[in-house]
Amino acid sequence: MALLLSPAKLVLLAVHFAVQADIPSLSALAARHGAVLRKDVLLRIALTYLPETLHSTEYVNLIQAIESGEFPESESVEIDCSPVAALTDDDATKKVRKLRLTPLSFPEAPPGTADDPTTLFLLRRSYQVDEEAGLLDELPALLLPFLDHSPCIRTLMVSSILPLLRRNCEYYPQDPIPYTLSGFQQLPDRVAVNLLLSQTGVRDTDLPLVGRDLKNIIGPWLFNEARWKSDNRRLSGSGESPPKSDAGPDGTICPGWEQVLQWLNTNAAKNWKVAVSAIEQWDGPGDVDLGGWSAMWLSDEEQDHLEQRYARAALASAYLIPEASPEALEGAYRIVAKIAGLLDQDPMSPLQSALAILPPLAEQVASVATAARNASYMRNDLLDNSNVLTSPTAASTAFLQALILSAILLTRAGSPCTVRRAGELALLQDEREQKAEASKLIHALNNNGPKTDDKFWIKVRNEILWLKDWGAEDASEASKPLAKGVFGQVKKEFLEVEILKALLANTRYMLARSIYEDSPDRPLDSKVLQDTIYATAMTAYDNASNPNRTRGGLKKCDEILKAFPQTIDKSAPATKKIEALLQATHALSEYRLVLKQGEPFTPVVLRVHSDPISIIGKILEQNPKSYTRIHDLIDLGKRMVQAGLIKDDNGSRGPVSQEDQLSVAARRITAMCIDAALTEDDFETAYSYVVNRISSFEATSKDEYLWKAALQAGKYRRTSRTVRPTHLGTASGNPEIRHLEQRIECLSTALRIAPAPTLQEILNAFRRAEEELDAAIKAEEEQEDAWDAAGDAMHGHMPGGFNVAPTSPKSASRPSAPSTRRRPTEETPMSLFDLSKASVMSAQRNLTALSSLQRSTGLGRSNTVTSGGSVEQVGSDGEDGGQKRVRKRDQLREAAMGTLVSGVGWLVGAPSPAPAAERE
Ligand SMILES: *[C@@H]1O[C@H](CO)[C@@H](O)[C@H](O)[C@H]1NC(C)=O
Numbered sequence: 016m017a018l019l020l021s022p023a024k025l026v027l028l029a030v031h032f033a034v035q036a037d038i039p040s041l042s043a044l045a046a047r048h049g050a051v052l053r054k055d056v057l058l059r060i061a062l063t064y065l066p067e068t069l070h071s072t073e074y075v076n077l078i079q080a081i082e083s084g085e086f087p088e089s090e091s092v093e094i095d096c097s098p099v100a101a102l103t104d105d106d107a108t109k110k111v112r113k114l115r116l117t118p119l120s121f122p123e124a125p126p127g128t129a130d131d132p133t134t135l136f137l138l139r140r141s142y143q144v145d146e147e148a149g150l151l152d153e154l155p156a157l158l159l160p161f162l163d164h165s166p167c168i169r170t171l172m173v174s175s176i177l178p179l180l181r182r183n184c185e186y187y188p189q190d191p192i193p194y195t196l197s198g199f200q201q202l203p204d205r206v207a208v209n210l211l212l213s214q215t216g217v218r219d220t221d222l223p224l225v226g227r228d229l230k231n232i233i234g235p236w237l238f239n240e241a242r243w244k245s246d247n248r249r250l251s252g253s254g255e256s257p258p259k260s261d262a263g264p265d266g267t268i269c270p271g272w273e274q275v276l277q278w279l280n281t282n283a284a285k286n287w288k289v290a291v292s293a294i295e296q297w298d299g300p301g302d303v304d305l306g307g308w309s310a311m312w313l314s315d316e317e318q319d320h321l322e323q324r325y326a327r328a329a330l331a332s333a334y335l336i337p338e339a340s341p342e343a344l345e346g347a348y349r350i351v352a353k354i355a356g357l358l359d360q361d362p363m364s365p366l367q368s369a370l371a372i373l374p375p376l377a378e379q380v381a382s383v384a385t386a387a388r389n390a391s392y393m394r395n396d397l398l399d400n401s402n403v404l405t406s407p408t409a410a411s412t413a414f415l416q417a418l419i420l421s422a423i424l425l426t427r428a429g430s431p432c433t434v435r436r437a438g439e440l441a442l443l444q445d446e447r448e449q450k451a452e453a454s455k456l457i458h459a460l461n462n463n464g465p466k467t468d469d470k471f472w473i474k475v476r477n478e479i480l481w482l483k484d485w486g487a488e489d490a491s492e493a494s495k496p497l498a499k500g501v502f503g504q505v506k507k508e509f510l511e512v513e514i515l516k517a518l519l520a521n522t523r524y525m526l527a528r529s530i531y532e533d534s535p536d537r538p539l540d541s542k543v544l545q546d547t548i549y550a551t552a553m554t555a556y557d558n559a560s561n562p563n564r565t566r567g568g569l570k571k572c573d574e575i576l577k578a579f580p581q582t583i584d585k586s587a588p589a590t591k592k593i594e595a596l597l598q599a600t601h602a603l604s605e606y607r608l609v610l611k612q613g614e615p616f617t618p619v620v621l622r623v624h625s626d627p628i629s630i631i632g633k634i635l636e637q638n639p640k641s642y643t644r645i646h647d648l649i650d651l652g653k654r655m656v657q658a659g660l661i662k663d664d665n666g667s668r669g670p671v672s673q674e675d676q677l678s679v680a681a682r683r684i685t686a687m688c689i690d691a692a693l694t695e696d697d698f699e700t701a702y703s704y705v706v707n708r709i710s711s712f713e714a715t716s717k718d719e720y721l722w723k724a725a726l727q728a729g730k731y732r733r734t735s736r737t738v739r740p741t742h743l744g745t746a747s748g749n750p751e752i753r754h755l756e757q758r759i760e761c762l763s764t765a766l767r768i769a770p771a772p773t774l775q776e777i778l779n780a781f782r783r784a785e786e787e788l789d790a791a792i793k794a795e796e797e798q799e800d801a802w803d804a805a806g807d808a809m810h811g812h813m814p815g816g817f818n819v820a821p822t823s824p825k826s827a828s829r830p831s832a833p834s835t836r837r838r839p840t841e842e843t844p845m846s847l848f849d850l851s852k853a854s855v856m857s858a859q860r861n862l863t864a865l866s867s868l869q870r871s872t873g874l875g876r877s878n879t880v881t882s883g884g885s886v887e888q889v890g891s892d893g894e895d896g897g898q899k900r901v902r903k904r905d906q907l908r909e910a911a912m913g914t915l916v917s918g919v920g921w922l923v924g925a926p927s928p929a930p931a932a933e934r935e
């Protein structure tokens with residue numbers, strides 16, 4: 016039932032209902048007055064006056080009715096005309112003129128929509144609702160019925176509203192994009208992508224949702240022909256020349272997609288977990304969720320282009336991961352495995368099995384590894400179509416796989432390596448770099464590897480060899496070009512030697528022997544093997560902290576030499592030398608020894624010591640009574656010589672033979688023991704060494720030590736601290752006299768062996784000792800005379816005629832005093848002092864006395880006893896000790912004279928006993 020209202024009033028009433036949001040009345044009015052309330056009028060009224068806050072569901076049916084012109088049955092609806100009833104028609108007409116209904120068309124309207132008021136309405140209404148009411152989520156209800164009405168409605172829905180809704184309302188409502196729908200649509204693609212993904216993967220808890228965002232936000236966002244540009248359009252549009260590399264096969268490009276790829280690569284470099292998550296969780300441009308509002312729409316070519324670019328970006332991401340951790344590298348592996356799958360290549364083995372198998376990749380990757388001698392491709396132009404490293408081909412993915420496996424092997428072993436670093440090693444093939452890396456790897460294995468697990472070491476060796484050639488040896492056809500691995504330039508021998516060293520350092524002796532000595536294809540030349548074994552044994556030695564050869568480094572050194580019976584000959588000079596070194600070092604372990612303040616002695620100190628024999632001096636200082644072990648110490652010196660530790664001080668003398676070294680060492684150690692004994696006031700021992708040991712050495716002009724020691728012994732004066740003799744011969748009851756005699760004997764020994772310029776000093780000492788002896792004898796005689804007198808006086812009172820002198824403790828030990836008395840008839844021997852005085856004073860004169868002295872040959876030692884023990888006692892227990900002593904003294908003097916004649920005879924013009932006059 017039509018109302019009897021003027022057209023103006025009808026319009027005003029419609030506006031009224033629109034303002035009131037009285038949709039039923041508006042609908043009924045429109046249904047009855049289609050002639051006046053035409054489609055475009057109604058849509059403009061709705062656009063202008065329907066409240067933006069109105070729920071879409073309340074008026075979407077009306078819009079559908081307006082669009083179709085088929086309004087629902089509304090006869091029953093009472094239309095209240097009162098709002099316009101009071102108006103005159105003129106007033107109504109005037110009011111209508113002032114309505115200023117919003118036009119439907121607008122400048123940014125998509126092309127082809129000019130004569131489609133419904134589409135124009137929906138677009139404008141959508142922007143309005145979003146802008147004025149912020150009710151983006153009301154739009155689907157409004158637009159869904161019109162998806163098929165016009166492509167641009169679907170595009171708006173899928174490409175703009177859906178991504179924004181998901182981004183702002185559903186996924187990250189706390190951090191929405193601060194743009195209206197229309198503002199968002201006008202953003203450049205670059206900005207839009209970065210905004211859409213600005214929260215993606217930002218929090219660790221969001222990592223599992225990275226793929227979702229690409230699939231549910233980026234996927235729909237790409238649903239827009241406007242995102243695609245042909246080269247030509249872009250050229251004419253912007254004036255800048257497009258990077259050819261971005262263009263698809265048909266010359267089209269998708270800048271938004273390129274931006275997504277940039278985002279991916281940026282994350283790979285800065286926050287690799289996001290990139291890895293993205294690629295793992297998302298199957299690429301075909302994997303999109305359009306909310307059920309559209310089906311896949313890309314052309315095959317377009318999709319292919321996006322996928323190729325995506326694969327390239329994913330491979331680039333793997334190169335860009337900057338971290339050398341197992342997790343990051345495993346992530347890189349998952350990337351390349353995933354991409355190989357997306358590219359329909361042969362499926363890549365899971366990481367763990369690839370690491371176990373170590374696939375032969377050398378042949379497969381040869382084209383990439385050799386063509387891409389250019390490591391800069393790993394840094395620059397990663398997405399460039401000319402970049403062979405990231406091109407989505409089987410060779411590129413295999414090459415990347417080889418790099419990642421290499422980096423993982425290195426990193427796992429404790430020598431962290433990024434994918435790019437592995438790439439540089441493989442592409443640049445710089446021998447020095449590779450060698451450094453190999454050394455670092457083996458060093459790390461040495462420190463981190465399990466020490467006792469042979470399986471581990473077998474695996475490690477296979478891995479190192481694989482790193483050299485990426486399994487090239489397994490490839491049967493040698494004619495094909497093969498890539499070299501990250502250790503491609505490193506000599507196999509170098510690697511094997513380093514592996515062998517590591518095996519030995521980790522006590523894998525049996526394994527080392529089975530690989531390098533027993534296996535038929537002996538990987539090392541036997542000379543190299545031998546050198547390595549010696550070197551490693553010495554390394555173990557030098558690393559030792561304990562000189563005990565049954566412990567630590569020395570034990571290792573010993574075991575290493577014994578581990579290769581076919582290679583290391585026990586009697587080889589090098590082996591014997593090391594054996595002597597071990598013996599010498601072990602001998603040191605028996606003593607307390609500190610060379611530097613507070614630092615305990617370590618074996619390497621011995622090996623590099625500039626004067627190892629001096630260490631024996633330290634032992635003597637630091638170990639009381641150790642001089643009594645003179646035999647052991649001389650033996651120790653001998654080992655040092657045999658171990659080649661003595662640095663030749665050949666100086667003017669030319670090379671020193673081992674015999675000479677042994678002799679020098681023995682002399683020096685004997686001298687050290689004599690000095691040590693004197694320092695510890697053990698004169699008896701010093702004396703016995705002088706008398707017994709010095710004589711055992713052949714006279715040599717090289718001696719620098721013994722004469723000094725003998726001189727020191729000769730100068731020694733008894734004190735209360737002096738160690739008492741453990742055994743006294745009967746020869747000399749008077750300890751003072753005995754001591755002086757011993758000293759003189761020492762001095763006479765010194766005279767025999769000392770170099771000419773030192774004789775005067777010894778003579779002086781000799782003279783003083785002789786004077787003291789004379790004085791002591793004289794004193795003794797006087798005392799004896801006194802006792803004799805006293806004894807005669809007492810004799811009558813003592814039964815048995817024994818001489819007892821209870822007042823003198825000394826005499827108690829001297830049963831036969833008269834025996835030491837000098838016979839006046841005996842010729843007083845010429846004092847050496849006189850002789851020396853004469854010799855010095857009358858140097859030019861011929862001393863006949865000297866020639867007579869030449870006859871003397873015997874030496875005092877004829878009556879010494881070598882005990883073989885620590886202290887060699889001199890026993891002279893003839894019943895006529897006094898006689899003997901006098902004779903002995905003469906002998907000593909004569910011995911000294913003999914030396915003098917040969918030594919200083921020239922000084923006094925005496926004939927030499929031997930034709931050896933070379934001392935001039
Ligand atoms: C290395 O890169 C340069 C430019 O970066 C290029 O001109 C050259 O052809 C590349 N060489 C190889 C072997 O790829």
Ligand SMILES: *[C@@H]1O[C@H](CO)[C@@H](O)[C@H](O)[C@H]1NC(C)=O
Binds near residue numbers: 554555558
């Ligand atoms: C060096 O000695 C240390 C302990 O003193 C030991 O842990 C290490 O394995 C040794 N190194 C070699 C190469 O023998």
Ligand SMILES: *[C@@H]1O[C@H](CO)[C@@H](O)[C@H](O)[C@H]1NC(C)=O
Binds near residue numbers: 563564565566604605
């Ligand atoms: C050397 O070490 C063994 C145990 O390994 C020990 O029995 C021996 O006494 C040590 N030798 C010395 C001289 O310390």
Ligand SMILES: *[C@@H]1O[C@H](CO)[C@@H](O)[C@H](O)[C@H]1NC(C)=O
Binds near residue numbers: 664665667670
């Ligand atoms: C010792 O002799 C060797 C071999 O003749 C020679 O090479 C070296 O230079 C000599 N050393 C000195 C200190 O003269």
Ligand SMILES: *[C@@H]1O[C@H](CO)[C@@H](O)[C@H](O)[C@H]1NC(C)=O
Binds near residue numbers: 861862863924
């Ligand atoms: C030293 O004396 C001997 C024998 O008495 C004699 O043969 C010799 O010529 C003398 N020498 C000198 C330099 O007078």
